[in-house]
Amino acid sequence: MIRTAGFLLWGALLFAAEVRAEDPRIPMQGEVILDPAPLTTERAWRLDPGSVNSHRAGWLVEHDADLVGLAAVERRNGGFAVSVNGLIVAARVHLRGLGSRRYLPESRFPCGVSFDERFLTRSGAESAGRRAASLWIKRLDRGRPSLEATIRRLSAPEGLSAEREARRQLRAWVRRQERAWRAEDLPAAARFAWKEMAADAKKTGACRPGAPGPRPLPGWAELMDPRAEKPKPLLLARAPSRRWAGAFSLRATVEIGGLRLNGQFLIDPSSRHNLLSPSFFETQGAGVAQLVGQLGEPETLDWQGEKRAGRTVFADVVEIGGFPTGIDAFVLTETKVFLPPEHLSACCDGVLGQDFLNRYAVEFRPGAEGNHIRIWDRDRFSPPAPGDWYWVETAARGDGWSSLCTIQGKEAQLSWAPVSRFTLAGPGTGKASVACSGLDLAGAAPIDRANAKEWKAGADFLGRGPFVLDFASGRLWFDRKGLERSFVAAPAGIGLAFHFERGERALRVTALSPAGPQARALAQAGLKESMRITEVNGVPAGDLDLWEIGRALRGDRGDVVTLKWSAGKAEKLFPLKLSSRD
Secondary structure, eight states: SSSSSHHHHHHHHHOOEEEESSSSSEEEEEEEEEEOOOOOOHHHHOOTTOOOOGGSEEEEEEEEEEEEEEEEOTTTTTTTEEEEEEEEEEEEEEETTTTTTTTGGGGGGTTTTOOOTTOOHHHHHHHHHHHHHHHHHHHHHHHHHHHHHHHHHBBSSSSSHHHHHHHHHHHHHHHHHHHIIIIIHHHHHHHHHHHHHHHHHTTTTTSSOOOOOOOOOHHHHHSSOOOOOOOOEEEEEEEEEEEEETEEEEEEEEETTTTTEEEEEOOOOOOOOOEHHHHHTTTTTTGGGGGGGEHHHEEEEEEETEEEEEEEOOOOOEEEEEEEEEOOOOEOOOOOBBBBSSSOBBOOOOEEEEHTTEEEEEEEEETOOEEEEEEEEGGGGGOSSSGGEEEEEEEETEEEEEEEETTHHHHEEEEEEESSSOOOEOOOOOOEEEEEEEEEEEEEEEEEEESSSEEEOOOHHHTTTEEEEEEEGEEEEEEEEHHHHHOOOOOTEEEEEEEETTTTTEEEEEEEOOHHHHHHHHHTTTTOOTTTEEEEEEEEEESSHHHHHHHHHHTOSSSSEEEEETTTTEEEEEEEOOOSOO
């Protein structure tokens, strides 16, 4: 529903004639309005919750649509249809203030460049915003026949349920139009404004032959407006977390159509949507067939490198640690990954993606005492100890989030991939230096997935210490102590693997060569290949996964890791010293 009361009043007065369900046409009217209040990142969150990279936006279009005069009408042959006075479409353009860092002078125009979204002038922002608003109204007008057909076919046993179904269908229709508008019309509006800014720069002589070449454009961190003064950080929820090859998951409660279910949800920034597995319902005695009244349109999406078919399902409540998150939609598609014996059970019942991460600042805290996640109010987030935290600018790009960094001395995009167990992947070998937004993140990070086409930082890179995905503000926060930790390889010559034995997960030694001092020390203590390791640092091995055990062997839990293993009927407890590196 439209969020501006003035729009509603205008729309209510606009339509005089009632249009019943059997009439194929619904009158529509829209208007573009330029809002005088300066746009800030914080305002952008509230005005357009579906947008990403709000910290980069020089302009924004607040948009929506609503049915005016919606009322139930009893059919002659029983049941209820609806009548509608009309469709009102709103588009309000918001611009950054005149002193915003986001705007650059025309003299900085990058002549000879086909397009670079970093360059923006105040007039260019207004041109792009008005163009995008106009395209929103045109798109809804073109898509109006499908809404009219849906309203015309609508039938329900009760008047109230008929009105509710009409609004649900309107919401689904607007979602479809918005998806296409964001994918096609917003880029078109930006390129339209680019041509106008190029023409303006040409008039000023900035691009005349023989003119000095333009200075390089600033990085995104320099173009970000200062953060607004914030009150004390507001912690909304704290939840224990499990690790799956380094990735974090947490438990959440989902209520859909009267069904209240508890499940394990993987947090994955590479997923644009929140996902829900159909088997989640089956394992808890329910079925997808019970969700008929909650289902929306079919979807096609990319996840885990695959194209998947799914269907939107609307949720009534989604809670984490008793906190209502405000999430109202998932895409139904299979999400079971990381199967045994590598893990104790399969993960996961669902995925919390960008739809969730755009709403909050989400803090990940790995630790020997247990992993957990904190969810902060994004309007009131700042690091608990500001002097001990650093940030780099990051933005949505493709199917994930990335930052413009200097890697091995060259500028490149670095994607953040916390669901991947590697340290650093990229088109290189050996080790790489990594600096983003002027911050040295890794003086010597091992490239353990060489020859990848793009640079990606995985769970081992991010999880050296606590980190915060503050995507709404365009910031990825790192704990200072975590950044100071060096990358240390696991001791050479030690191989471990899980097997299923009599229905239980057993951790067996697969290799124990004299290649490194730690492996030799274990062999001298009596450990042999095929023996079963029963505990790691006092924790039953069956409760861990290889990623967690690898972290302990790399020294992330201290310079000594205590292993217990079975040798026949006897057990051996051995403190393995890691201070001497392979």
